[in-house]
Amino acid sequence: MNAKPIALLSCLLLAMAAWAADPPPDRQRELVRMVRQDCGSCHGLTLKGGLGPPLLPETLRDKPAESLRYTVLLGRPGTPMPPWNAFMNEAEADWIVRQLMLGFPEETR
């Protein structure tokens, strides 16, 4: 078995993973605006919390990324948190969760 196809395949997989991981720059800008402005109407423009809890790295640190992904996509029944899956896919939700855990970017004007 030649190693080449495997290397090629893993390159391809890596590239796909990277593609899945990072939405294109224009979409990232939209997502940042959506989080700051629309999520911000409950969680605060600075994400320090409001009717919804803070979304700062220190408050999210102990929460598994996967459960945060599903909170974003499916909402939390019994609380005001709505599902956002009509407006973003899983990879985009993952990207948002990663950014939140790192310290969410500011909007670029």
Added chain:
Amino acid sequence: MKSLFSVLAALLLSACSGAALRGTGDLGIVIERATGSVAVVDTSARAILGRVEGLGDLSHASAVYSRDGRHAYVFGRDGGLTKVDLLERKIARRIIQAGNSIGGAISQDGRLVAAQNYQPGGVKVFDAGTLELLADIPAAYGDGKQFSKVVGLADVPGSKFVFALFEAGEIWVADLSQPRTPQVTKFRNIGSQPYDGLVTPDGRHYIAGLFGEDGLALVDLWKPEQGARKILANYGKGAEKLPVFKMPHLRGWAVAGARAYLPAIGRQEVLVVDTTTWQEVGRIPVKGQPVFVMARPDGRQIWVNFAFPDYGQVQVIDTLEQKVVQTLAPGKAVLHMEFTPRGEAVWISARDDNRIVVFDTASFARLAELPAQSPSGIFFTSRAARIGF
């Protein structure tokens, strides 16, 4: 010679005093949430007179007015309370009074300013002149060790403030006739998760909208001994509600004639209630989930804006016909609407288009467009003279 001297003196005086004398009845502010500034606007000239900066985090900011209409008290999300002088267009005083705040109210006599806070949950009351803290009312509930977020703070006659406790499901009436020793009356078990409140124009009824269940809680403040009761219970009738991407706002009158117009939570409807019986008398389908449902000052029209993702439009309900008669598209992300004092025009903020659009409320013609940085709330000085604003 003498007259030349007096002309010179007058010239000198006017040069020193700067701006000409003017009233404030046609002034207002527009919150620019991204930049932490407010634009001071003139609704007669339809112009921005200037900006006041340095107000902190103004996401979800709101404002009330001193009774002379000169000062706006701006409540910022970061707990900042800023007293802005509209005439000099500068900050008169500014304090940080809490960690996370959501709005405020001013007493009937204009002497007390109250702020409602999420963190720490409670209400703080300040001297309107100096912003000195006079009373702190923590929203403790249950075993007394937990504090609820406070929503729906409204002023009512007699130095009283009414507000609701989101987690606790309670409505409190705080009597501040002795400002340093507030007397609090509590209404418990009023319903699940009150998210905002309003007081009717006569100051008699306080209504809290409920997020956790269908219906609203009502307190007759003239007959507090009757307690709180539920109105419009089960307006969803078991239908699954839509996801709510933005909480509606009740603040500001949505009362026109003998009817109140209220946003349905998780439904694309405006609920119509008879204010003598508090029974539902109709519901009006609209294009999205209502956020603000606001009566034009004469009560002939109700203007409605919507939550994400339908927030590019505004609809107008005619209260005689009880139906939508106009749909407008003022811009991207319409966050707020404010009527001029007698309602011939309405100012609408379109956050993502960075502009304010002014409409004639009779012809629906666009009268003006003004540039603003991510505009949200619009507050005119006419609020100074109205209960619940």
